[in-house]
Amino acid sequence: MVIIISGGSGSGKSAYAEKKILSLRGAEPLYYLATMQIYDTEGKKKVERHRKLREGKGFVTIEQPLNVGAAADAVEEQASVLLECMSNLAANEMFANAETGLPExxxxxxxxxxxxxxxxxxxxxxxxxxxxxxxxxxxxxxGTMRYMETLGRINCRLAELADEVTEVVAGIPVEVK
Structure with a gap:
């Protein structure tokens, strides 16, 4: 089952996504696939906040800022996985080699x-x-406009693939699909 949780910055989507994956999980292993690259103090604080939110919940964290498919081998078959966050992943993939030009x-x-x-x-x-x-x-x-277009197209494809899509608005989950 694939579930997409979308929302604006600070909307509560991360907390909702954690509750969702924990409610679905049975006895299978639980993974947190982290895509954020840390560049500054603000990034460190955000990562620490998310780590504290996950504390004691049984997540095995895999740091994978690029090519999350490579993490598939580290994830046990039939596990429950929370991928946080597609916007970071898309940015990382787009700007990883920006000095040689942006990819299509x-x-x-x-x-x-x-x-x-x-x-x-x-x-x-x-x-x-x-x-x-x-x-x-x-x-x-x-570059930012190209990133936004890329994330928009990825989000549309994710929604097509997903069994469920939820938008979180001001902490309130709104079922879309």
Missing amino acids: VSQVEERVMGSVRMLAERTKHLVIVTNNVFEDGNSYDE
Whole structure:
């Protein structure tokens, strides 16, 4: 089962995603697939906050900021996996080699979706957290706009693949699919 949890920054989507995966989990192993790359103090604080939220809940954490499909081998068959977060993963994949130029949107989309399919085939439950970055109405530089387009296309493909899609708004989960 694939479940997508979407929402804006600070919407409560991470806490909801943790509750969701814990409610689905039976006796199978529980994994937290972390995609955030830490660059500064703010990033460290965010990661620490998420670690404290997971404390004592039985998660095995795998740090995988790129190519989450490579983590599939480290995940036991039929495990429950929380992938946090697609927006970080998409950014990491897009900007990993930015000095040589940005990849095409379709390249990043295919690479990410291939990894997600690998995880989905191996797991019993796959809950994916993603951001809704499209509501502020601002225009950005070309790289940011390309990232937003990429994440938007990935989110649409994830929604097609998913059994359930939930948007979290101000801490309130709204079932979409």
